Every structure is written in structure tokens, then in C-alpha cells.
Amino acid sequence: MELHVGADAEKTVVSASRLRTRTGRARRHRTGSLIESRPLLPSGRRREVRVTFLARLSLPLLLGGALLFAAGVPGWLLALAIAGVAGSVGWIDRRRAQPGVFAIPREPDARVLRTREERAAFARAVAMSHRVRRTWPELPGMIDPVLADRALTHALDDLATVLVRRQEIRRLRAGLDGVRHEQVPAGSRAVLALTEQRERAEQLWLESAGQANRILRAIDEAALAGETFLQERRIGATARQAELALARLGTGAPPAETGPDLADRTAAVLSAYRELTDRESLLP
Numbered sequence: 001m002e003l004h005v006g007a008d009a010e011k012t013v014v015s016a017s018r019l020r021t022r023t024g025r026a027r028r029h030r031t032g033s034l035i036e037s038r039p040l041l042p043s044g045r046r047r048e049v050r051v052t053f054l055a056r057l058s059l060p061l062l063l064g065g066a067l068l069f070a071a072g073v074p075g076w077l078l079a080l081a082i083a084g085v086a087g088s089v090g091w092i093d094r095r096r097a098q099p100g101v102f103a104i105p106r107e108p109d110a111r112v113l114r115t116r117e118e119r120a121a122f123a124r125a126v127a128m129s130h131r132v133r134r135t136w137p138e139l140p141g142m143i144d145p146v147l148a149d150r151a152l153t154h155a156l157d158d159l160a161t162v163l164v165r166r167q168e169i170r171r172l173r174a175g176l177d178g179v180r181h182e183q184v185p186a187g188s189r190a191v192l193a194l195t196e197q198r199e200r201a202e203q204l205w206l207e208s209a210g211q212a213n214r215i216l217r218a219i220d221e222a223a224l225a226g227e228t229f230l231q232e233r234r235i236g237a238t239a240r241q242a243e244l245a246l247a248r249l250g251t252g253a254p255p256a257e258t259g260p261d262l263a264d265r266t267a268a269v270l271s272a273y274r275e276l277t278d279r280e281s282l283l284p
Contacts, residue, residue, distance in 0.1 A: 003153050005126060006037035006102040012119045013102050014160035015110040024100030031133060032149040034156065036126070039100020058086055111160040115170060118163040121212060125159050128219045135226030143226075143273055151276045152219070159215045166208040173201050218276045225272035 005012070006019040006026065013019055019026070019037050026037045065078040104112055113119045129152050136145050176198050 001150065001153055001157075002033050002035060003157055004035045004037065005122075005156075006039075007119070007123065008039050008101050009099065010101065010114070011104075012113040012122055013104060013110060014113070014122070014157070015105045015107060016157075017105050017107050017110070019105065020103050021095075022101045022103040023095070023098040025095055026100050026102070031130065032145075033153045034126075034129065037102065039102075042096065042099050045096070057089060058082075061085060111164045113160070113163055113167060115167040117170070118167045121216070122156075122160060122163055125156055125216055125219055128216070128223050129156060131223035132219060132226065135223070135230060138230050139226060148273060148276070151273075152222075155215050155219055155276060159212060162208055162211045162215065166205070166212060169201060169205050169208055173198075173205060176201055218272075222272040222276050225268045229268070 002016060004015050004017065004019045007013075018035075021039070024042060025040045027040055029036050029038070061082045065082050069075055069078055104110060113122055132148075132152060136143055136148065176194065179194060
């Protein structure tokens with residue numbers, strides 16, 4: 001399973017299919033089964049500059065076409081080739097001058113996050129997933145990178161679905177809270193129905209928060225467990241090196257007891273990854 005993620009100025013798109021830009025350009029970066037697309041900065045070339053450049057390019061194209069026409073090449077073929085080259089160059093130059101904006105995929109599995117809070121939560125999860133992945137090269141034999149990558153990608157995929165649902169609930173809550181009913185009798189059926197829907201929306205809001213937080217916590221715990229384990233192992237290696245150096249110098253030093261701590265940390269790392277890998281789907 002691959003997960004494509006692209007964030008521009010107006011939205012974050014999460015999809016199993018490759019993302020394309022509606023305007024501008026983007027650069028893709030793969031980390032395991034996670035493919036991130038980042039918009040490139042526009043070139044800043046104004047339309048007048050682009051038209052001037054295209055006009056200058058057309059002169060040698062026309063000159064070359066005239067020479068080929070004189071050599072017997074059909075005129076229609078030359079006109080088609082010149083128009084194709086000039087059109088392609090102009091299209092690429094125009095795209096480079098535009099800010100990068102991702103197109104929304106037509107696939108039904110595509111999720112689009114537009115609210116600031118949900119976009120920030122997903123960006124934080126992606127950043128934490130990079131922290132998790134950075135620990136894998138130093139955990140040989142403890143972590144199966146293939147299974148861990150699959151679990152991490154599924155966690156991000158589930159989180160995107162939860163956050164899309166959460167942003168919809170956020171809009172619904174805002175709409176319900178904006179309804180004024182001070183002038184309507186408290187016992188009105190309409191007011192009672194409104195109160196009931198507000199309570200249902202609040203319940204769904206809390207449920208979605210719990211689902212999102214469980215996924216975020218699982219990713220964070222996996223990152224923290226791996227980082228803590230590696231840090232303690234480095235400290236233990238430094239202590240052992242110091243012990244050997246002091247022994248050579250004749251000072252004498254108590255042996256560094258790092259075994260029990262590292263054993264506990266190893267169990268913590270395995271537990272964190274087991275939680276991430278064996279986590280049941282949190283979606284309804």
C-alpha cells in the first residue's frame with residue numbers, strides 16, 4: 001500500500017493514487033510507502049517576460065523551418081513541429097510561474113483536509129512518522145521494517161479518514177451553534193430538536209477526538225520508545241568506553257550497569273511497535 005500526501009496553501013490531500021498539480025509544479029519525496037509531494041516556489045516570471053522569451057525562441061524555429069522547407073520538407077509538418085515546440089515551451093514556462101496547487105483526485109479514497117486544525121494534526125503525525133522511521137536502521141533484529149512501514153502507513157491513512165470526518169463535524173457544530181433561538185419558547189419542538197442534534201454532534205466530536213488522539217499517541221509512543229532506546233544505548237557505549245579507558249589508566253572504576261535498563265527499553269520499543277502494528281481499526 002502506498003500513501004500519497006500533498007499540502008499546498010489551501011488544503012492537504014491524502015490519497016492512495018499519485019497526486020497531480022492543478023497549477024504550478026511539485027517535487028515528490030518517497031519515504032518507504034509514504035510519498036510526499038511539495039509545491040515548488042513559482043519562478044516569478046511575469047507574462048510579459050514569458051511572451052518576450054517565446055517570441056525570441058520562435059525566430060530560430062522559423063529560420064530552421066524555412067531552411068528545411070527549402071530542402072523539401074512538407075510545410076504542414078514544419079508548421080506542426082514549430083507550433084508543438086513553441087506551445088510546449090510556453091506551457092512549461094507558464095506552469096513554472098504559477099504557485100503549486102494540487103488537483104483533487106477523482107478516486108473515492110481521496111481525503112481532503114481544509115481546516116487549519118485538522119491540517120496541523122495530520123502534519124504533526126507525518127513529522128512523527130519520520131521520527132519513527134529514522135530509528136529503524138539502528139534497530140536491526142528488533143523491528144521488521146516492512147511490517148512497521150505498513151503499520152505506520154495504515155495509521156496515517158486511518159488518521160486522514162478520522163480527520164476528514166472531524167472537520168465535517170466541526171462545520172456542523174459551527175452551523176448548529178450559529179442558530180439563535182432566544183425568541184422561541186424553550187419548550188418548542190424545534191428548539192428541542194436543535195438541542196438534540198447539538199448533543200449528537202458533540203458526542204461525535206468527542207468520539208472523533210478520541211480516535212485521532214489514539215492514533216497520534218501510538219505513533220508518538222513508537223517514536224519516543226525508539227529514540228529513548230537508542231539514546232540510552234549510546235550513553236551505555238560511552239560509559240563502557242570510559243570504563244575501559246580508566247582501567248588502562250589504572251584509576252579503576254565500577255562497571256557500567258546498563259544491561260537492565262536497556263532490557264527494559266527493548267521491551268518498551270517492542271511494546272510500542274506491537275501497539276502500532278496490532279492496533280485494530282478505529283474507524284466506525
